[in-house]
Amino acid sequence: MATNHDPDLPAPHDEHRRNFLKQSSLLTALALVPSAVVEAAESKLDERVAEAIEKIPLSLKINGKKHKLKVEPRTTLLDLLREDLHLTGTKKGCDYGQCGACTVHVDGLRVNSCLSFAVMHDGQEITTIEGLASGDDLHPMQEAFVKHDGFQCGYCTPGQIMSAVACVREGHAGSEAEIREYMSGNICRCGAYANIVAAIQDVKSGGKKV
Amino acid sequence: MKPNDKQIGSSLNRVDGRLKVTGAAKYSAEYELPNLTYGVLVGSTIAKGRITSLDTKAAQNAPGVLAVISHLNSPKVPGFQPTGKEPSQPQTGGEPLKVFFDDKIRFNDQPIALVVADTLQRARHAARLVQAQYARETHQTNMVAGAKDAFLPSSAKKNPKSPMADYQRGQPDAYQTAALKIEQEYVIPTEHHHPMEMQSITAHWEAPDRLTLYDKTQGTIGTRRDFAKEWNLPEDHVKVIATYVGGAFGNALHSWPHESAAIIGAKVTGRPVKLMLTREQMFTMVGYRPYTWQKIGMSATADGRITAITHESIGQTSSYQEFTESTLQQTRMMYQSPNLTTRYRLAALDVSTPIWMRGPGEATGSFALESAMDEMAHLLKLDPMEFRLRNYTEQDPEKNRPWSTKFLRECYAKGAELVGWNKRQLQPGTLREGDWLLGYGMGVGTFGANRGAAHVSARLQPDGTVLLQCATTDIGPGTGTAMTQIAADTLGLPPERIRFELGQSGFPQAGSQGGSSTVNTVGQAVQDACLALKDRLRELAAPGTPAFATAKKEDVALTDGHLTLPGNAARVPFATLLQQPDAALVNVESKANGADKDKFSMYSFSVHFAEVAVHALTGEVRVRKLVSCADAGTIINLKTAANQMKGGAVGGIGMALMEHAVIDDRYGRYVTKDFADYHVPVQADAPAVEVFFVNQPDYHVNQLGTKGIGEIATIGVAPAIANAVFNATGKRVRELPITPDKLV
Numbered sequence: 001m002a003t004n005h006d007p008d009l010p011a012p013h014d015e016h017r018r019n020f021l022k023q024s025s026l027l028t029a030l031a032l033v034p035s036a037v038v039e040a041a042e043s044k045l046d047e048r049v050a051e052a053i054e055k056i057p058l059s060l061k062i063n064g065k066k067h068k069l070k071v072e073p074r075t076t077l078l079d080l081l082r083e084d085l086h087l088t089g090t091k092k093g094c095d096y097g098q099c100g101a102c103t104v105h106v107d108g109l110r111v112n113s114c115l116s117f118a119v120m121h122d123g124q125e126i127t128t129i130e131g132l133a134s135g136d137d138l139h140p141m142q143e144a145f146v147k148h149d150g151f152q153c154g155y156c157t158p159g160q161i162m163s164a165v166a167c168v169r170e171g172h173a174g175s176e177a178e179i180r181e182y183m184s185g186n187i188c189r190c191g192a193y194a195n196i197v198a199a200i201q202d203v204k205s206g207g208k209k210v
Numbered sequence: 211m212k213p214n215d216k217q218i219g220s221s222l223n224r225v226d227g228r229l230k231v232t233g234a235a236k237y238s239a240e241y242e243l244p245n246l247t248y249g250v251l252v253g254s255t256i257a258k259g260r261i262t263s264l265d266t267k268a269a270q271n272a273p274g275v276l277a278v279i280s281h282l283n284s285p286k287v288p289g290f291q292p293t294g295k296e297p298s299q300p301q302t303g304g305e306p307l308k309v310f311f312d313d314k315i316r317f318n319d320q321p322i323a324l325v326v327a328d329t330l331q332r333a334r335h336a337a338r339l340v341q342a343q344y345a346r347e348t349h350q351t352n353m354v355a356g357a358k359d360a361f362l363p364s365s366a367k368k369n370p371k372s373p374m375a376d377y378q379r380g381q382p383d384a385y386q387t388a389a390l391k392i393e394q395e396y397v398i399p400t401e402h403h404h405p406m407e408m409q410s411i412t413a414h415w416e417a418p419d420r421l422t423l424y425d426k427t428q429g430t431i432g433t434r435r436d437f438a439k440e441w442n443l444p445e446d447h448v449k450v451i452a453t454y455v456g457g458a459f460g461n462a463l464h465s466w467p468h469e470s471a472a473i474i475g476a477k478v479t480g481r482p483v484k485l486m487l488t489r490e491q492m493f494t495m496v497g498y499r500p501y502t503w504q505k506i507g508m509s510a511t512a513d514g515r516i517t518a519i520t521h522e523s524i525g526q527t528s529s530y531q532e533f534t535e536s537t538l539q540q541t542r543m544m545y546q547s548p549n550l551t552t553r554y555r556l557a558a559l560d561v562s563t564p565i566w567m568r569g570p571g572e573a574t575g576s577f578a579l580e581s582a583m584d585e586m587a588h589l590l591k592l593d594p595m596e597f598r599l600r601n602y603t604e605q606d607p608e609k610n611r612p613w614s615t616k617f618l619r620e621c622y623a624k625g626a627e628l629v630g631w632n633k634r635q636l637q638p639g640t641l642r643e644g645d646w647l648l649g650y651g652m653g654v655g656t657f658g659a660n661r662g663a664a665h666v667s668a669r670l671q672p673d674g675t676v677l678l679q680c681a682t683t684d685i686g687p688g689t690g691t692a693m694t695q696i697a698a699d700t701l702g703l704p705p706e707r708i709r710f711e712l713g714q715s716g717f718p719q720a721g722s723q724g725g726s727s728t729v730n731t732v733g734q735a736v737q738d739a740c741l742a743l744k745d746r747l748r749e750l751a752a753p754g755t756p757a758f759a760t761a762k763k764e765d766v767a768l769t770d771g772h773l774t775l776p777g778n779a780a781r782v783p784f785a786t787l788l789q790q791p792d793a794a795l796v797n798v799e800s801k802a803n804g805a806d807k808d809k810f811s812m813y814s815f816s817v818h819f820a821e822v823a824v825h826a827l828t829g830e831v832r833v834r835k836l837v838s839c840a841d842a843g844t845i846i847n848l849k850t851a852a853n854q855m856k857g858g859a860v861g862g863i864g865m866a867l868m869e870h871a872v873i874d875d876r877y878g879r880y881v882t883k884d885f886a887d888y889h890v891p892v893q894a895d896a897p898a899v900e901v902f903f904v905n906q907p908d909y910h911v912n913q914l915g916t917k918g919i920g921e922i923a924t925i926g927v928a929p930a931i932a933n934a935v936f937n938a939t940g941k942r943v944r945e946l947p948i949t950p951d952k953l954v
Binding site: 054072074075079082083086087088089090091092093094095096098099101128129130132133138142145146147149151152153154155156157158161179180181183184185186187188189190191192193194195196197 | 235884894896
């Protein structure tokens with residue numbers, strides 16, 4: 001997915017690899033001297049080495065706003081949004097890519113943000129539920145979810161709406177059966193499925209730009 | 211909207227809809243607090259035994275780690291300590307797990323340590339570095355083995371009148387000697403609630419004796435009470451905030467070990483701790499619908515009159531706490547039967563404690579009862595609806611008193627019409643479309659129309675809006691919306707001028723959102739508070755405008771910023787009434803329904819009809835259509851109520867066709883630990899659901915006439931589907947879920 005790097009910046013993967021090699025050789029050296037290993041562990045040297053290379057620079061455009069960040073490579077896009085950027089509209093429902101609550105758009109495509117690391121998206125454009133409305137005007141899909149009561153507790157709702165918008169844009173909202181198939185990656189435990197379908201059909205037939 | 215338009219019975223859009231569709235609604239793990247830290251729990255990897263050593267050094271040394279807390283170093287939680295005043299006998303029914311209290315392991319994945327770090331990634335990594343050694347003891351997690359030692363619940367031993375005690379009318383086990391009888395066993399496996407929001411808490415000690423909890427709970431007052439007691443604090447020193455709850459279905463009706471753990475973590479680090487369980491931990495740490503074995507014996511006359519029913523049940527519970535539910539209640543009161551026997555038992559296993567899951571025991575019990583009704587009808591060669599009608603009860607046969615209201619007959623008729631019941635064939639396996647076998651089935655549900663006590667405050671604001679507050683919660687049904695409608699009608703104001711705030715323990719007290727009782731209870735309190743507010747305003751207006759002194763509170767109107775009386779020129783501006791601070795504030799307590807509760811049996815009723823298609827070669831079951839009809843009293847909001855009914859039906863599809871938690875008894879650990887292994891219905895599994903409400907008020911429950919719909923939306927759905935599968939295939943599946951392997 002790393003196709004959108006700024007060609008003027010060094011590829012972060014190379015830098016990462018260099019650091020990794022440095023760390024590995026250090027650890028290999030330590031491994032040859034058992035007492036040094038113990039000493040290193042005592043002083044948390046290995047952890048300090050790791051900490052120094054833990055963060056990687058990352059540029060993202062989120063909801064139209066540019067962010068220059070430094071993140072640990074193990075940070076998922078979901079955790080970056082929720083915990084670091086406080087964009088908590090995107091929900092964590094399983095962390096395994098099985099429920100769809102964390103659905104966001106990456107360069108226009110729907111993605112389970114819990115299943116991708118933030119650093120995989122350098123230079124890409126992310127849209128979250130917070131970026132869907134234009135100011136006070138709700139997106140037609142948001143309007144339709146309110147009108148058709150396409151939710152109850154509201155927790156899966158941002159993911160459903162992001163997925164529903166993509167479903168229409170992809171051309172997968174042609175029939176009730178097609179909508180049900182292409183929306184099956186978004187679980188609603190309250191069971192508002194029928195109302196979600198009604199909302200999507202309303203938007204599809206409503207003629208507004210989605 | 212004109213102020214005179216009735217809001218009750220309308221389809222008002224949810225008042226919090228905009229916040230939910232824009233991502234602005236904040237759930238319990240979404241509050242920004244200074245110095246916030248992250249807690250991750252480490253679970254045991256054995257089901258029973260003791261921790262012999264716990265190596266936390268690597269975790270403690272990991273970057274960003276602030277604390278690793280276990281039984282070895284946990285601060286003393288006052289509520290966990292013996293008080294010296296313990297009774298000589300152990301507490302009836304056991305007690306909840308005390309987290310990090312001792313080295314004892316009672317179930318697999320029991321929390322044994324909490325890692326607190328400055329970022330989620332660091333906490334998660336460090337949690338993996340904690341190493342435990344155990345002294346294992348032999349565990350028992352198998353229900354079949356555990357059921358051999360099944361026992362009468364302590365509550366029934368103590369009180370023979372307890373609903374958990376054995377019940378008898380007429381002759382015991384009278385079905386056994388009858389000519390026309392069935393005797394079958396039914397099994398429901400362990401099922402998990404799995405709300406989409408995993409259990410989360412953010413615990414913040416704002417001062418050494420002041421605790422604030424942003425918590426996923428169905429009851430802010432209950433949670434406050436539990437943790438005030440645990441930390442020996444005055445209740446008003448504990449604040450619980452649950453403005454938005456991302457589903458719960460019962461699993462946030464209880465306080466769980468992870469909540470105690472987060473509070474301990476915040477105490478140790480002196481910083482707020484946010485803890486969200488993983489989906490895997492949702493299987494082990496926050497309850498479940500218990501595995502339940504049931505047996506029904508039933509006899510009838512050739513013309514379809516039931517002569518006897520015996521219904522026995524054994525439900526799973528934990529080794530340290532007795533959990534009971536009303537599995538056998540529906541059997542005692544739904545159908546006439548001169549002889550009726552019920553026996554309820556528990557089997558204690560080395561697992562965590564169960565908790566009510568939507569439609570709780572009644573949904574479990576109705577699977578057995580309503581399947582048995584279908585089996586008996588088949589034996590008698592009777593239409594199953596006709597069989598039910600021949601045994602319809604015009605009064606409660608358990609308590610021998612009238613129903614407050616019962617419109618189940620109307621539900622049968624409408625549901626049969628909507629599903630096309632006339633297409634159903636008496637002979638199973640008759641209807642076929644290509645490779646698909648078609649069938650129709652029905653299942654009945656009931657749940658007590660309960661009403662408790664609640665407090666609500668109402669205040670007229672200077673801008674002419676009315677602010678109502680109550681500590682109740684909204685886990686999804688749309689409580690705030692329904693309350694806004696009730697207030698709007700009572701005050702004669704448009705809904706935009708009402709603001710109903712909920713989900714904080716500091717608001718006037720109300721019980722937990724559970725047992726389909728919120729609208730019955732809080733709805734009445736809202737109505738009472740609005741009337742009390744009118745009366746207060748009338749009193750405030752009376753000194754300057756004598757017409758108000760003699761007016762009735764019901765007649766007082768709030769019109770264009772003035773207090774008015776219809777047919778009278780008297781007008782007092784709100785500003786005049788609001789000169790004293792808090793003058794226009796009332797705080798009202800509505801009591802639980804009293805005398806009527808003893809004179810009438812109060813229940814909501816539902817019937818669900820299913821049309822299924824079963825693939826003749828693969829055994830795949832598709833629910834093509836569900837019709838859910840409810841006698842639930844007055845419907846406050848048609849749109850949100852219908853949504854709740856449809857959602858309950860979807861839950862019933864899960865129960866019937868897919869939900870099944872599997873424990874590997876060798877290790878006493880779940881092998882189903884995410885949505886790949888534990889299937890819940892997805893969009894493609896959900897059929898069109900048609901909903902019908904009788905919408906007749908029951909004024910014995912409250913003055914609004916509501917009875918509640920949350921539980922009856924699910925109760926009876928699973929047997930409707932199972933019965934439809936039998937009608938399609940001739941195969942009777944008595945152990946849920948109905949997976950293809952059981953049909954081919």
